[in-house]
Amino acid sequence: MFRNFSRPTVHVLIASNHGLFRHGLMSLFKKKLGVKVDVVAEVTNLDSAIEALEKRDVDLVIVDYDDEQLNREDILARFVSGGSQKKVILVSLSNPESAMLYDRRELPLSQFEAWFEAWRTSEDKPSKAFAQQEGHKIRTRSSRMKHFVVAGLLVIVLTVLLILGAGQVRLLPVAASAQAEPIDQLFRLMFFAIAFLFSLIVVFILYSIVVFRRRKGDESDARHVEGNTTLEVTWTAIPLVIVLGLSFLGARSLAEVERPDPKALEVNVIGLQWTWRFEYPRYGIVSNELVLPANKQAILYLSSTDVIHSFWVPEFRVKQDLLPGGEEYVRTLRITPTEIGSYKVRCAELCGIRHAYMESPVLVVSQADFDVWVAQQTGESTDPVERGRKWSNQYGCLSCHSLDGSQLVGPTWLGLFGSEVKLADGRTVIADEAYIIESIRNPGAAIVEGYPNIMPASLGQELSDERIQDIIAFIKTLR
Numbered sequence: 001m002f003r004n005f006s007r008p009t010v011h012v013l014i015a016s017n018h019g020l021f022r023h024g025l026m027s028l029f030k031k032k033l034g035v036k037v038d039v040v041a042e043v044t045n046l047d048s049a050i051e052a053l054e055k056r057d058v059d060l061v062i063v064d065y066d067d068e069q070l071n072r073e074d075i076l077a078r079f080v081s082g083g084s085q086k087k088v089i090l091v092s093l094s095n096p097e098s099a100m101l102y103d104r105r106e107l108p109l110s111q112f113e114a115w116f117e118a119w120r121t122s123e124d125k126p127s128k129a130f131a132q133q134e135g136h137k138i139r140t141r142s143s144r145m146k147h148f149v150v151a152g153l154l155v156i157v158l159t160v161l162l163i164l165g166a167g168q169v170r171l172l173p174v175a176a177s178a179q180a181e182p183i184d185q186l187f188r189l190m191f192f193a194i195a196f197l198f199s200l201i202v203v204f205i206l207y208s209i210v211v212f213r214r215r216k217g218d219e220s221d222a223r224h225v226e227g228n229t230t231l232e233v234t235w236t237a238i239p240l241v242i243v244l245g246l247s248f249l250g251a252r253s254l255a256e257v258e259r260p261d262p263k264a265l266e267v268n269v270i271g272l273q274w275t276w277r278f279e280y281p282r283y284g285i286v287s288n289e290l291v292l293p294a295n296k297q298a299i300l301y302l303s304s305t306d307v308i309h310s311f312w313v314p315e316f317r318v319k320q321d322l323l324p325g326g327e328e329y330v331r332t333l334r335i336t337p338t339e340i341g342s343y344k345v346r347c348a349e350l351c352g353i354r355h356a357y358m359e360s361p362v363l364v365v366s367q368a369d370f371d372v373w374v375a376q377q378t379g380e381s382t383d384p385v386e387r388g389r390k391w392s393n394q395y396g397c398l399s400c401h402s403l404d405g406s407q408l409v410g411p412t413w414l415g416l417f418g419s420e421v422k423l424a425d426g427r428t429v430i431a432d433e434a435y436i437i438e439s440i441r442n443p444g445a446a447i448v449e450g451y452p453n454i455m456p457a458s459l460g461q462e463l464s465d466e467r468i469q470d471i472i473a474f475i476k477t478l479r
Contacts, residue, residue: 011057014042015049015075016064018226024093025062046074065092151207158199163192176315176339176364178297182253183317189249193242257318258334261297269300271309271322272456274354275396276345285377286394289361290345293370297336303329305458310349313362315339319348337364352454354399354409388474391467395459403478410455411448417476422449436472 014022022042041052049061063075075088171191175184267290268279278290292298302311304322312319316335323329347358365373381387392398400410411421421431424447429435438445440463443455463471 009036009038011038011040011059013040013049013052013056013058013061014064015044015061015070016042016067017044017069018064018067021064021067021093025091044070046071049075059087061088063088063090065090066094147207147211151203154203154207155196155199158203159192159196162195162199166191166195172317173314174339175317176313176337176341176343177317178336178338179257179334180315180317182256186249186253190246193246260299260334261336264297264299264334265293267292267298267300269302269311269322270305271302271311271347271351271358272305272396272459273307273352273400273454274347274358275399276358276360277394277396278360280374283374283378285374287377288393288396289363291363291365291370291373292335292337293367294337294340294364296367297334300333300335302331302333303327305456307351308349309347309351309358311345312348313343313345315343321349340364340366357399384470384473385477387467388470388472391463391471392474395463397471400455409452411451413475413478415479417472417478421446423447424449424451433472436475437468440468440471 012025014025016022022039026037040056040058041048043049043052052058053061061075064070172184172187175181266281268281269290270277270279276288276290278287279285280287300311300320302320302322303326304324306324308324309322310319311322311333313335316337318333318335320331320333323331341364343362343364344359345362347355349355351358381390400408402408402412403414405412405414416431417436419431420428421435422428427446429446435446439455441460443457443460444453447453
């Protein structure tokens with residue numbers, strides 16, 4: 001190596017703004033070449049270099065070739081072209097496997113020792129500076145471009161595979177409303193963007209791990225990388241434009257979903273623990289199932305009698321919360337069904353112990369079938385028992401009280417009328433008409449032992465005396 005040199009130590013002046021450049025040089029000289037180096041000074045400009053050279057004896061001036069903040073031309077003009085006897089080289093540590101020397105030649109690390117020995121034994125300054133500098137740049141750019149092309153192709157392949165794979169799985173239920181179309185378009189666009197970004201991140205991470213991994217026996221330092229303003233501006237500007245574009249598309253989809261129809265069918269949707277009630281003010285109909293004509297917009301006025309509920313029919317895509325508090329908290333939702341069929345409305349807001357069972361049928365029928373249904377609902381039955389069964393369904397009584405003796409959150413109606421009922425306060429009463437009327441009008445007055453006081457007080461205000469009598473007539477038949 002360098003054991004035969006007359007001077008065992010090389011006195012070096014380093015010109016660089018990079019804090020890790022000195023560390024890289026130490027690794028280069030000591031670990032790879034076995035040369036003892038004495039760093040006389042570290043400078044960042046020509047004036048500091050001249051001042052250091054006046055005070056100290058220096059064998060070699062090493063200039064950081066990768067430092068764009070350093071005025072390399074001034075240093076070269078002063079120490080190379082200006083007749084100085086100081087030996088000056090520009091060193092690039094951009095490749096952890098080698099060091100590139102720019103003294104009108106370009107030498108890999110394997111030739112560094114021969115160059116160094118020739119320099120130490122010769123009094124002549126290097127005669128060819130930067131002769132192959134451009135060739136090195138071209139090779140570096142070509143290598144980088146090759147990696148980008150390969151990684152880019154892998155990103156495209158993975159993105160396509162993800163999109164094709166998702167096409168084989170039904171991610172969304174059947175679209176059954178006009179509002180579903182713009183929502184599904186936006187969803188597909190979002191999924192394509194997510195598939196691309198996922199591929200971009202995963203491919204570049206895995207590619208870097210495989211291709212640029214540290215090889216066995218490699219103990220060299222990694223390249224010191226400074227910030228890149230162009231890159232930072234680019235990766236800030238592009239996501240900003242994408243987000244603004246998606247915001248515009250989202251606003252346009254929302255406008256399509258909420259586009260009003262002055263001839264829309266009005267339906268009052270009331271949510272209560274744990275059932276749904278649907279009222280048609282135009283026809284005077286109260287139902288526990290939502291029946292809508294196809295290809296006609298319906299405007300739903302949503303409200304709650306107790307806690308927050310959320311109206312959601314997955315096939316319609318749209319969703320809206322129902323808030324308690326009276327008319328000032330009534331919210332609206334527009335739906336234009338397009339597919340005739342049977343669906344279910346679900347509560348999408350956790351609302352209590354029977355939240356999972358808060359479902360009601362949704363029927364989309366032709367206009368002719370809807371007219372028939374309206375005629376059937378508006379024809380009043382003369383049998384009070386049948387009317388009582390109807391009111392029990394429509395007002396949600398059967399969501400808490402069973403008809404077959406099974407245990408729900410309220411006492412069963414099977415065999416209730418005329419039986420003895422033990423109350424939470426220790427009293428025992430007979431379940432007669434007065435008891436049932438009091439339980440409806442004032443639910444907290446007589447709580448059955450073992451059951452919570454959860455019956456909505458608003459129900460007694462909504463039911464007329466005639467309808468309560470019909471419900472009692474229906475309960476009497478349950479023996």
